[in-house]
Amino acid sequence: MLSLTGISKSFGGLPVLQDVSLAINAGEVHALMGENGAGKSTLMKVVAGLHAPDGGAMRLKDAPYAPASPHAALLAGVAMIHQELMPIPDMTVGENILLGAEPCGPLGLVDRAAVRARARALLAELDCDLSPDVPMRTLSVGQTQVVEIAKALGREADVLLMDEPTAALSDHEASALFRAVARLRAKGVAVVYTTHKMDEVFRLADRITVLRDGRHVITAKAGELDQERLIAHMVGRPMSEIFPPRGKVSPEVVLEVSRLSREGRFKDVSFQIRKGEVLGLAGLMGAGRTEVASAVAGLEPAEAGEMRLHGRPFRPRDPGEAITAGVAMVTEDRKGQGIVPALPIRENITLSALGTLCNAGVIDHAAEAEAARSGMRDFSVRATGPEQPVGQLSGGNQQKVLLARALLNRPEVVVLDEPTRGIDVGAKAEIYALIRRLTDDGRAVLLVSSELPEVIALSHRLLVLRQGKVAAELDAATATQEEVLRHAMPL
Amino acid sequence: MNLRLDRSLLHRFGILLVLLAVGLGLSLATESFLTVSNLTNVARQVSINGILAVGVTFVLLTGGVDLSLGSVVALSGVVCATFAHPAADGHPLFLPIAAGLLTGAACGLLNGGLVTKGKVAPFIVTLGMMTVARGLALIVSGGRPVADMSERLTALAGDVGGVPIPLLFFVTVAVAAWIFLRRFRLGRHVYAVGGNEQAARAAGISVARVKLFVYVLCGLMAGLAGVVLAARITTGQPNAGVAYELDAIAAVVIGGTSLSGGIGSVAGTVLGVILIGVINNGLDLMSVSSYYQQVVKGVIIVGAVWLDRRQARG
Structure with a gap:
């Protein structure tokens, strides 16, 4: 269907693709x-x-293919779904699906009935019963993803490219996406996609191609590889140990949460976290994991229930109060609620702790520079220096900057929401080691993660949430993915 | 890797170069440009816009906007003049100035309160304030200029040792703002709120407090500009200051501050203010009709920002 020969591409003299x-x-x-x-x-x-590639050639359906623009590619039958979705939130699902290809009447007026019918047909092909009339803004990320696929389908794409389609999806939503992809495959569409999730590749892909440093390493049938060998190809060395062993837990309870509730989000959630312990919050997207974490960190306060920090009542009304009390959170929404991209690494790291680096409101620049330097060192942030704007860093390094920020106040409790989302294997291993170091320092960690192997391997105990309620509390040392999923699935 | 940093330097040098080029061109084209009396005159003329521009830089840095500046200038000027009759000359100079400044700050407080507590878009809130303040200025003054101001106050528009006093206000305000944004915690928070409001909140910053602060500060600067303007024209003019906010915002944007917030500096704003002032002055000296002057100014504003975006794209 599509063949690439010797594709090369450089940006500013830096080769990004070489002879692929x-x-x-x-x-x-x-x-x-x-x-x-x-x-x-x-x-x-x-x-x-x-x-445009610097060198090499492409052929599509046995004809030379050299698209001058995304539009030309689309006309030739190649559609791409970007990592950051670009829906128009205030238009309906139907309008979004047929955006730019609206069926029109004789006067150039959009034929709304036709839009609706066509959108519904396309969604049905993907086994999705979403109404074309609901506004896009009400959709979950997973549903938005499916709508984007329907849009590509509507263009009668022969080749569909998807960049990290499941990065923001729960397992449940990913399954719906996989069903849609299977439909496309059955229709003869070639689907090319990227992901960081190992287990999912083996569920979905027929063949796997590994790139490393811009070069083609291997293309193999999925059945011929296993996770270990795949990682070895990706990082160029075998990774014998991704997850560090669990640390020792002290009996001292740091955070005690009882019957925490927030209308429509979560209800009667109770748990304790001890010094040096990692408590994993598992569950499907929408089960209330992020919401519980946000309540603990004061981002979205709970409406009922109580929390005690070292036995003292703890009821943060905003993140500032939580940070002062010793509870810091690293958000799942790195771009939205985490980094300030235009500010340098130094200012991003010290953002929460400026109070301790000030005299009468004046920033002590020497102390600030030192705090930033040691933060970058402790969390091995790779950058040109502390003055590099955070927006220029890779996802993994941005994440390390946020960890450095959260830890600068020396919090007792660290809430980590999807700490490894969208970052590469090497950086993940570093974050895992950091979590272990936190617990060795005697901090308590509340870990939210959609990646089951990760949350099971890093936690001491698991709290499985289902539709806003605690469905099970499991010993992570003996828990299996199947067991967690069984508790997480809606009844 | 440090491309963005280099570009911002380039940008800053960029306006500086444009400014020098314009200055050089005017020195060659006219005999009167490069004279002490003309440059003093330019300094006097840019001071009011400069004070406003420094104030609105804070608001723009948080991603907001203040359209009410010109009207608040008029209202503050009228209030100041009302308290500055010579009959009250026994009173200290303090009273009319304080009244003017407080009026400006109060308008800012109202703007900030509605933006933060009322969650109304800054564009709308300050658009409303623009009309309200103008109306209040007309009400307070009865629609007529408030004349008969004490000479002690109008002396504020004069010189000390050959340096225009309004320029001293502008320089003081600019230096203080520059230090504040670079060295103070609240200054840093201004950038953080503009750079990513959600992230700033999650980092424990009180976003509402920061926003309230910038609007009050901006209003206070409008109050100061109103006092200086009243001193200069020796009356409180209810119709003064129309569209001043646009000149101020233009200067800030030419100076490299992003309208979406988070990026910019007082140094850039000062350069933008001077550039606009020098161009106005040059066009005057070359006897360009004021109709054409407006066209030229508009082209320069859009051109400067367009060049900036082209640079940003690389």
Whole structure:
């Protein structure tokens, strides 16, 4: 269907893709794997007409293919779904699906009935019963993803490129996406996609291609690889140990939460976390994990129930109060609620702790610089220096900056919401080691993660939430993924 | 890797270069530009816009906007003049100045309160304040200029040792603001709120307090500008200051501050203020009709920002 020969691409003299050759078949799901910076996204953008390659050639359906723009690629039958979705929130699902291809009447007026019918047909092809009339803004990320696929389907794409389609999806939502992809495959569409989630590749992909440092490493049938060998290809060395062993827990209870509730979000959630302990919050998207974490950190205060920190009542009304009391959170929404991209690393790290670095409101620049330097060192932030704007860093390094910020106040409780979302394997391993170090320092960690292997391996105990309520409390040392999922699934 | 940093330097040098080029061109084209009396005159003329621009820099840095500046200038000027009759000359100079400043700050407080507590968009709130303050200025003054001001107050528009006093106000305000934004915690918080409001809140910053502060400060600067303007024209003019906010915002934007917040500096604003002032002055000296002057100014504003965006895209 699509063949690439010797594709090369450099940005500002820096080679990002070097001599990559690849053939994609009709009716296959082809996973592109590799660490961040391996060139996956760039390769996709070359195919989608966003970047012109510096060298090499492409053929689509046995004809030369050199799209000058995403629009030209679309006309040739290649559609791309970007990592950051771009829906128009105040238009309806139907309008979004047919955006730019609205069926029109004789006067150029949009034929609304036709829009609705066509959108419904496309969604039905994906086994999705979403109404075309609901506004886009009311959809979950997963549903938005499906709508984007329907949009590509509406353009009669032969090749569909998806960059990290499941990064923001829960397992449950991902399953719906996989069903849609399976439908596409059955229709003969070639689906190329990238992901950081290991277990999912083996569920979905027919073939896997690994890129490393802009070069093609291997293309193999999914059945011929296993997780360990795949990682070895990606990082260029075997990774014998991704997860550090669990640390020792002290009997001292740091945070005690009882019957915490917030209307429509979660109800009667109770738990304790001890010194040096990692409590994992598992559950499907929408089960209330982030909401519980946000309540503990004061982002969205609970309406009922009580919390005690070291036995003293703890009821933060905003994040500032929680931080002062010794509870810091690293958000799942790194771009939205985490980094201030235009500010340098130094200012991002010290943002929460400026109070301790000030005399009468005046920032002590020497103390601030030292705090930033040691934060960057402790969390091995890779950057040109403390003055580099955080927006320029990779996701993994941004995450480390946020961890450094949260830890600068020396909190007793650290709330980590999806700490490894969208970052590469190498950076994940570093974050895991950091979590272990936190607990060795005697901090209590509340960990929210959608990646089951991760949350099971890092936690001491697991709290499984289901529809806002605690469904089970499990010993993480003996818990299995199946067991967690069984408790997490709605009855 | 440090491309963005370099570009911002380039940008700052960029306006500086444009400013020098314009200055050089005017020195060659006219005999009167590069004279002490003309430059003093330019300094006097830019001072009021400069004070306003420094104030509104704070608001723009948080991603907000203040459209009420010109009207607040008029209202503060009228209030100041009302308290500045020579009959009250026994009173200290303090009273009319304080009244003017407080009027400005009160308008800012109302703006900030509605933005933070009322959650109304800054554009709407300050658009409303623009009309309200103008109306109040007309009500307080009865629609007529408030004349008969004490000479002690109008002396504020004069010189000390050959330096225009309004310029001293502008310089003081600019230096203080520059230090504040660079060295003070609250200054840092202004950038954080503009750079990413959600992240600032999650980091424990009281976003509402920061926003309230910038609007009050901006109003206070409008009050100061109103006092200085009243001193200069020796009356409280209810119709003064129309569209001053646009000149101030233009200067800030030319100075490299992003309208979406989080990026910018007082140094850039000062350069933007001077550039606009020098261009106005040059066009005057070259006897360009005031109709054309407006066209030229508009082209420069859009051109400067367009160049900036082109640079940003690389």
